[in-house]
Amino acid sequence: MNDEGFGKGSHLHLIDGSAFIFRAYHALPPLTRKSDGLPVGAVAGFCNMIWKYINDARGPDAPTHAAVIFDHSSKTFRNEIYDNYKANRPPPPEELKPQFPLTREATRAFNLACLEIRDYEADDIIATLACQARELGGTVTIISSDKDLMQLVGDGVDMLDPIKGKSITRDEVFEKFGVYPERVADVQALAGDAVDNVPGAPGIGIKTAAQLINEYGDLESLLDRAEEIKQPKRRQTLIDHAEQIRISKRLVQLDCQTPIDFAMATLEVKDPNPAVLMDFLNQMEFRTLTNRVAERFKAAPPEPVAPPPAETSAPAAPQFPPLNCENYVTIRDMDTLRQWLDAIAQKGMVAVDTETTSLDEMQAELVGVSLCPEVGMAAYIPLGHVEGTADLFGGGARSEGQIPMEEALAALKPVLEDPAILKILHNAKYDWKILARYGIRMSPVDDTMLLSYALNAALHNHGMDELAQTYIGHRCQPIKELIGSGKNQITFAQVPIDKATRYAAEDAEVTWRLWQHFKPQLPAAQVTTVYETLERPMIEVLAGMEMAGVRIDSDHLRAMSGAFAQKMAQLEDEAHTLAGTKFNLGSTKQLGDILFNQMGLAGTKAGKSGALSTSADVLEDFAAEGHELPARILDWRGISKLKSTYTDALPTSVNPETGRVHTSYSIAGAATGRLASTDPNLQNIPVRTEEGRRIREAFIAPEGRKLVSLDYSQIELRILAHMADIPALKQAFSEGIDIHAMTASQMFGVPVEGMDPMIRRRAKAINFGVIYGISSFGLSRNLRIPRAEAQEFIDTYFKRFPEIRAYMDRTTREAKTQGFVRTLFGRRIHTPGISSSGPAAGGARRAAINAPIQGTAADIIRRAMIRMPKAIEGLPAKMLLQVHDELVFEAEDSAVEPLIAIAREIMENAHIPAVHLSVPLVVDAGAGRSWAEAH
Structure with a gap:
């Protein structure tokens, strides 16, 4: 490091920038930039702290040099020493991540040196600069309350607690640790640190550690003379864990040899450039601080950034020459x-x-x-x-x-x-x-x-x-x-x-x-936060899941394929008997001829061909009317699809190198933000059928591990209760009441206790159906009841819960007015066709009503997935699959319970602090050797 311009009489201030950021984030309420919804609360707090520092750092003790030091990333050289170093630390909140680079921009806007070095912590950079400045004859003030930095307090180096506004002296270090700064690392090595996951010596705390160090002089002397300790348990602990304690010392000891390639002169204090600083603050929309800066420097404040109109046309593409x-x-x-x-x-x-x-x-x-x-x-x-x-x-x-x-x-x-x-x-x-x-x-x-x-x-x-x-x-x-x-x-x-x-x-x-x-x-589209916190982070999360893959039992699937083939043959024979002739069940033309020509059923034309439709909806209607042949065809099609899609195809999808199946998730598939699984699709395995359960039995964990499933309970209904502000539903969810039984009780006037399961089933069909804008036709098919009776159920439902109708009407109006709807997190979902006429209009309206609900649910599970890898980093566990509202993990047997506790906590609170729901989110969990056992 070039020391020109720095020496006796120089005073260096080293500001712990990372600590400033987290203090600002946790001390202040959430704040978003009005123009685009970008979280900026931590940036605002950080800027105010730096502004206060600049104004306070005057007089005879004013610094000649200063720098703001940041952590570069969570991984450092200490992780090579000890894999689990800081493994227990939760990941930074998603709302904070896009603010990290902005705090660096803020530092430069204040004309302060902004320092961070790959593989080293901010504390190491501070330690190195402090030691070198002291050697050059200068004095140093470390602006931080970090206990680790107290190792440096001594000749020419002091600390200033920015929270309390007071100096931290050698005596105060002694009061905290029971030793002076030069032995703080020895005490920390013995006591360990649960926050940073430094193991230390089991059962030895700060007080005991200090007594031992004061008695034996230093850590190495203590470990060399451990046999002399009279207390048996303490003696044995030090002997058994000597290497662990030495590793802990390497973890807590600050590195004063961090490679620094900049000249000390570059840290010289300079006044901010008012124009540059005000431009940054104005872009952040920090109007009050912008005005303070203008007043201090007697400059005219810039015009405030105007918020974008509610809807703007897309800017024209940049005018580039044609590609050559x-x-x-x-x-x-x-x-x-x-x-x-x-x-x-x-x-x-x-x-x-x-x-x-x-x-x-x-x-x-x-x-x-x-x-x-x-x-x-x-x-x-x-x-x-x-x-x-x-x-x-x-x-x-x-x-x-x-x-x-x-x-x-x-x-x-x-x-x-x-x-x-x-x-x-x-x-x-x-x-x-x-x-x-x-x-x-x-x-x-x-x-x-x-x-x-x-x-x-x-x-x-x-x-x-x-x-x-x-x-x-x-x-x-x-x-x-x-x-x-x-x-x-x-x-x-x-x-x-x-x-x-x-x-x-x-x-x-x-x-x-x-x-x-x-x-x-x-x-301008107000989707910066959506992109930065819900889209961009998913790249690495999904890549990790896809590369992990999931193990399957190919023999089990092959046996199922044989059973499915027999079942299909049986259904084929039954269909031939019912039709009175043999035909190809997979041929829509032959099936149509039997249904409409021979049996005389009334059909409807499908598509431009003019042929009568034999779709699943049509067959379900015929089956509901009591026709047996369509019911057999539906069963045959269902088994055929499971056979071709899963039991036949999955064994051929096993990667020969990994021995696992690796699905791929489409991030930008569904408009609502739901992920789509492809090659192979693992999201459409039936949940409630025996066949679906048996297919899930083929998804297995290796010996000594289990599959763990965590599934949101009725998340879309909960979001509907919040978005439509339905008091009865919100109360039921808050009190943990059976929502379908409660709905049935409210609609049909029957008590919850001893309720007929059929009545609850009808309420459940309406509860879920209404989210998708179900019609009387659709409900009559689902419940196999007359259409008039289904319409009566729907009318009763809306009378009992008028807030839902109000939500539907409000959402439809918004979709028609602006051409899109938004989730609670700001995701924009366009609604083409919402103002059209004809049959397409109904589908567009139903999609618009459902989109904010389904999209919000998708956003919540995305937020949970983004937070999950860091949260479970210290566990022998990994996230494998996402199936709509469910996450599937693989974990060592011993890690199952800790994993469930951590994952449940993250999933149930994934919406916080961006959105505060008025109903609780609940996650069901299970574990087993197979996905079927876990689900």
């Missing part, structure tokens, strides 16, 4: 690659895309990586291309002019993992998983697919080709032009490098342009 794919570069050597990576590091952002041999992220091989740091500048790094038709990974000859993959990835890794460089991708989860298998964990990441989804859910799909055509007027080269289709299809590894460069670099530049189009629109 002829200018793309092929990177074939390390010197060129380093030049590109240096340019990317200077830019601080880059669009990235990977090319692979397959769409299966768990088995695809990496073929190349494309990069785009700005418009008109894109390159492709070929890594796995082959000559001829043989695939490299099947023994083909490697094409010339490619950097060895290990060398290229080693160079890419620091850039792709650098938290200061933003990586922009489209469908980032795919590329994240591919690169994770090669040892690269990209962060931070922006995803143009999810940006589009946050802005335009339900308006269109979010594939790159469609977005490029729609928003930047560019037609992307179809992949089929390169690899063909059908039996002649090749892999991307076999595409000539020059053609691959054009295609891959084009994808990267299109991604860059889409990002520049979508990202600025978030504030």
Whole structure:
């Protein structure tokens, strides 16, 4: 470190920035920016604390140099010493995460040095600067109340508690620890720390530790002379846990040798630039503090940022020149690659895309990586291309002019993992998983697919080709032009490098342009918080779940397939007998001929073909009227679907390397935010049938582990009770009353005690049906009652709960007025067709009514999933599956109960503090060797 300009007479202030952030967050009520709903409460508190510090730091003791020090990330070199270091700490709240970078911006806006170093804690940086400043003859004031930093108090170094506004002296350190600062680490090593998960010596607290250190002088002397301790239990503890105690010392001891590569002169105190500071505060919409700064510096405050109108048209796409794919570069050597990576590091952002041999992220091989740091500048790094038709990974000859993959990835890794460089991708989860298998964990990441989804859910799909055509007027080269289709299809590894460069670099530049189009629109659409806290964090969470996979019992499924085949044959025979002739049950034409021509049933036309429909709805109606053949067809179709989708297909989906099934979740599929499971779909296994239960028996945990299921109880009904403000339902949920029995009692005037199960079933069908805008026709089918009776039930329901009708009417009006509805968390769900006429209008209206309810439920479980990995990090457990309102985990037997306790706490409080529901959320939990046992 260059010490020029710092020496005797210099006074360095070191501010514990991370402590300031958490203090601000917990001390102040939630605050969101009006323009876009972004949480900024912690930023506001942080700015006020820094402003107070600047105003207080005057006079003869004013600092000559100052810096605000932050923790870089949760993982540091101490995790290499002890895996479970800080494992018990809960993850930061989702509302706080987007505020971390803003506090760094705030620090720079105040013209203070902002320091953080990868793999080191803020305390280590503070310790190193304090020690070096003292060696140079300067004095140091550490502004923090962190007990760990008390190790530094002494000659030339003091501490100031910013909460109490008083100095922490050596005597006060002694009063707290029973030793002076130079022995604080010894005491901490013995006593351990439950908050940071420092193990220490079992049964020894601060007081006993201090007595021992004072008696023996220091920790090593104590451990060397442990045999001399008279008390047997204490003696044995120190002997048995000596190595653990030494590890604890390494964990608590501050590192005064943190690698620092900046000059002390850069920490020199300077007044804030009023224009820069006020611009930042104004963008944050901190009007009061903006005015204080203006008054202090006698400057005119900027005009307040105007909140966006309730609805604005999308900004026009940035005016870029057309893509010129002829200018793309092929990177074939390390010197060129380093030049590109240096340019990317200077830019601080880059669009990235990977090319692979397959769409299966768990088995695809990496073929190349494309990069785009700005418009008109894109390159492709070929890594796995082959000559001829043989695939490299099947023994083909490697094409010339490619950097060895290990060398290229080693160079890419620091850039792709650098938290200061933003990586922009489209469908980032795919590329994240591919690169994770090669040892690269990209962060931070922006995803143009999810940006589009946050802005335009339900308006269109979010594939790159469609977005490029729609928003930047560019037609992307179809992949089929390169690899063909059908039996002649090749892999991307076999595409000539020059053609691959054009295609891959084009994808990267299109991604860059889409990002520049979508990202600025978030504030105007008021979906910044949705994107930052509900979409973006899901990339890594889902990637981890998908890569973990779930184990299945293939033999069990094959046996079920045989049983299903026999059952289908039996149903086929029964159908033939009922029809009086043999026919193909899978042929809609033959079935239609029997139902409508031979049996004379009245049908309705389906689609443009004019053929009479044999859909499930039609068959259910016929079955409800007492016709046996349609009932057999429905049973046959149900068994056939389970056989083809699950018992036949799942064993073929087992990954040969992992021995597990790896589903893939679509984040941007359903408009409401619900996730969709594909390849294979594990979300549609029937819940309440015997067949569904038996299929779940095939999902198993390895020996010594269990599957654990946690499922929200009636979450959508609870959200409806809150959103529609229904006193009777809210009271029932708050008191834990059987909601369906209560509804039946309210509707039909029967007591809850001894209620006929059929009456409760009818109430349950209405309770759930009303969320989806069920009609009398639909309810009559579900309950197999006359339509008039079903309509009477619905009318009675709305009379008893008029708040639901009011909610439906209000939501429909909002959808028609603004073209979208919102969840409680601000997710925007567009409602195309809401103002149309004809049959489509009814479906659009029902979708609009349901969307805020289902979407809010989806948002809640997303928030729980995002918080979960950090919360269970210290347990031998992992999250495997999400099935609508249910999360499925795998855990060692000993971790089942702790996992349930932690996961239940997170799920039941996932909405807090962003939304406070007026009804409690309840989570049911179970565990077993199979999913069936756990569910």
